[in-house]
């Protein structure tokens with residue numbers, strides 16, 4: 001019998017069915033009794049109100065039975081939840097980094113992807129960190145969801161049972177482009193996975209990689225800058241990189257507006273101390289702090305890239 005797409009599907013679905021069943025039973029039962037009482041105790045049939053004494057026996061019954069029912073529902077949930085927190089020792093480790101607004105999956109051999117690739121029938125543990133706000137990794141088909149909280153390491157494990165492609169979402173509203181944190185889990189058989197895992201990323205043509213700004217462009221993709229900055233003039237969350245270099249921009253510094261020339265020094269400061277000069281018309285504090293994530297060389301590469309976009313205009 002089909003028991004779901006992951007080792008947790010069955011437990012969660014069973015708990016869901018049982019709890020829904022019990023709830024439906026009471027919903028229908030109580031509604032039926034209410035309706036029958038409306039007729040039975042109608043004023044026309046009972047013109048004089050009668051005094052009803054309390055019943056200890058009834059009270060005990062309607063305390064004990066629901067108590068047993070709720071404890072049973074708790075146990076059903078607990079039974080399927082506890083295995084989710086016990087990671088098998090041989091689980092394949094994948095480091096997950098959540099950031100506004102992208103997922104990053106890093107494998108033990110250094111492979112980095114924005115889609116989660118896993119082998120079928122193999123335990124996989126996701127060790128999750130957030131660089132900014134609370135995100136939540138949710139794979140509906142696998143019936144698993146866990147919050148990724150900044151400052152706290154969290155984890156989640158699963159074993160997928162059927163090859164295929166499944167949705168993966170962020171289930172915690174994390175800002176303007178929250179909905180962009182949708183990607184997929186690609187479950188492949190072991191041989192296909194091994195081939196993918198061993199493959200080095202496609203060699204970058206040296207004539208392309210020698211182009212000015214190439215490394216910087218790659219960095220803006222890897223570091224998630226593209227979630228907020230476009231290169232074609234479109235305003236997303238932050239200003240576009242297009243045509244800013246060598247032009248004047250109005251920024252707010254310590255609460256005062258001033259015109260400033262976009263040069264290397266300004267760009268460097270904008271990247272490393274995003275909130276020192278805030279571009280007019282954009283909210284302060286929306287750009288994350290990148291100091292710990294970018295080396296001096298990275299920043300120079302990104303500046304080189306932004307310069308190439310300035311000249312195109």
Ligand SMILES: [Cu+2]
Nearest residue numbers: 135170174181
């Ligand atoms: Cu998110």
